[in-house]
Amino acid sequence: MSVFLFILLHNIIPIFLVISLGFVIGKKLDINIATLSKINFYVYVPVFAFVNLYTTTMSMELILVVVFTLCLLLMNSLTGLLAGTLTGKKNKKITSAFQNSVMFYNTGNIGIPLITLVFGGSRYMINGETPYLDLALMAQIMVLVTQNLTTNSIGYYNAAKATMNWKDSVRRILRMPTIYTIPAAFLLKLLPFDLSETFIWPAFDYIKEGLISIALVTLGVQLSRTKIRLTDKKVYISVFLRLVAAPVFAIILIQVFGFSGVIAQVMMISAGLPTAVNAALIAVEYDNCPDFMSQVVITSTTLSAITLTLTIYLANLLFPI
Numbered sequence: 001m002s003v004f005l006f007i008l009l010h011n012i013i014p015i016f017l018v019i020s021l022g023f024v025i026g027k028k029l030d031i032n033i034a035t036l037s038k039i040n041f042y043v044y045v046p047v048f049a050f051v052n053l054y055t056t057t058m059s060m061e062l063i064l065v066v067v068f069t070l071c072l073l074l075m076n077s078l079t080g081l082l083a084g085t086l087t088g089k090k091n092k093k094i095t096s097a098f099q100n101s102v103m104f105y106n107t108g109n110i111g112i113p114l115i116t117l118v119f120g121g122s123r124y125m126i127n128g129e130t131p132y133l134d135l136a137l138m139a140q141i142m143v144l145v146t147q148n149l150t151t152n153s154i155g156y157y158n159a160a161k162a163t164m165n166w167k168d169s170v171r172r173i174l175r176m177p178t179i180y181t182i183p184a185a186f187l188l189k190l191l192p193f194d195l196s197e198t199f200i201w202p203a204f205d206y207i208k209e210g211l212i213s214i215a216l217v218t219l220g221v222q223l224s225r226t227k228i229r230l231t232d233k234k235v236y237i238s239v240f241l242r243l244v245a246a247p248v249f250a251i252i253l254i255q256v257f258g259f260s261g262v263i264a265q266v267m268m269i270s271a272g273l274p275t276a277v278n279a280a281l282i283a284v285e286y287d288n289c290p291d292f293m294s295q296v297v298i299t300s301t302t303l304s305a306i307t308l309t310l311t312i313y314l315a316n317l318l319f320p321i
Contacts, residue, residue: 006123007309008309011117011308011309012114012308012309013305014117015110015113015114015117018212018213018217019219019220019223020220021217022216022217022219023220023221024224025220026220026222026224033221033222036218039218040218042177043207044211044214045144045148045178045215047204049144049178049181050184050204051204052134052137052208053138053182054185054188054189055134055196056135058138061263062142064259065143065263066142066145067257068257068267069142069146069147070150072250072271073103073146073147076241076242076249079241079245079249080099080102080238081099083098083102083237083241084096084098087237094289096158096288097288097289097293098238100158100282100283100293101242101279101296102241103154104147104155104275104278105276106219106274106276106277106301107140107143107144107147108144108148109215110215110219110273110301111270111273112140112144113215114269115137115140115270116212118136118269118312119136119137119262132262132321135263136265136266139262139267139270140270143266143267143270144178145178145182147276149176151278155278156282219301222297223277223297226294227291228298229295234292235299239300239303242296242300243303243304243308244272244307246271246272247269247271247311247314250272251268253267261320264318265312265319268311268314268315269308272304272308274297274300274303275296279293279296280293280294280297
């Protein structure tokens with residue numbers, strides 16, 4: 001119980017305090033959520049990814065993380081398709097919305113801060129150092145990039161099958177700045193000088209360090225714009241699949257891929273993250289059950305305070321470092 005409370009107090013509650021701050025600000029002030037989202041998407045996330053990719057040695061295990069994430073996405077997609085078909089009475093809109101709500105999770109706004117708190121906290125600190133943090137963040141960044149790519153391709157296509165063609169999907173992917181920072185980081189690593197020793201690196205560091213706070217505040221503002229209803233059973237089925245079933249699938253895949261220690265823990269924790277806000281924004285843009293998707297986002301985010309605490313606890317027991 002003491003470990004459970006430690007995780008809740010030191011890993012989960014700090015995140016929700018900042019989200020709550022964003023929620024209050026969103027209610028009290030006229031903040032443009034689109035601007036906040038664009039700042040996250042076009043500045044903080046790509047720079048964060050670039051800095052971590054540039055300063056970390058890539059391994060085959062991290063490449064396997066991408067394959068793992070795609071396999072997990074497929075399992076979640078099939079589960080969402082089945083649940084959507086059974087509960088939506090063959091309604092194509094609710095079925096595709098169900099798939100998106102289960103497949104795509106909040107790897108950025110919550111995932112990065114959570115992994116930072118878990119592996120950068122006192123629990124894994126050795127002689128004042130955090131030896132597992134860099135590897136854990138790199139694994140989470142690979143999940144983040146994979147999720148971003150699929151959300152902005154499969155997610156859009158899934159929500160607008162009748163109106164969107166493959167060219168539109170490609171255009172959306174090509175507008176994602178993160179996909180350019182990845183090859184840029186690897187190419188610059190090949191050059192005979194260290195970019196981190198130049199005068200521009202402190203600017204990258206400032207932006208990198210700001211991601212956690214700006215991402216959580218943005219999420220809080222986004223949630224403040226969501227109307228809360230507690231009567232739709234489909235919402236709770238989706239939330240159960242996202243927060244409970246997905247980590248179980250992750251455990252199975254972890255055994256298949258042979259992951260252990262830090263990577264295994266990150267994969268299990270990441271799999272239990274709440275539904276991505278972007279999934280709700282896609283639903284709004286294409287009128288694909290936006291009320292259902294908004295309810296799933298706010299419900300899964302709220303309940304994840306409990307489920308993520310348990311998931312982190314179990315990940316530590318099942319895959320000790």
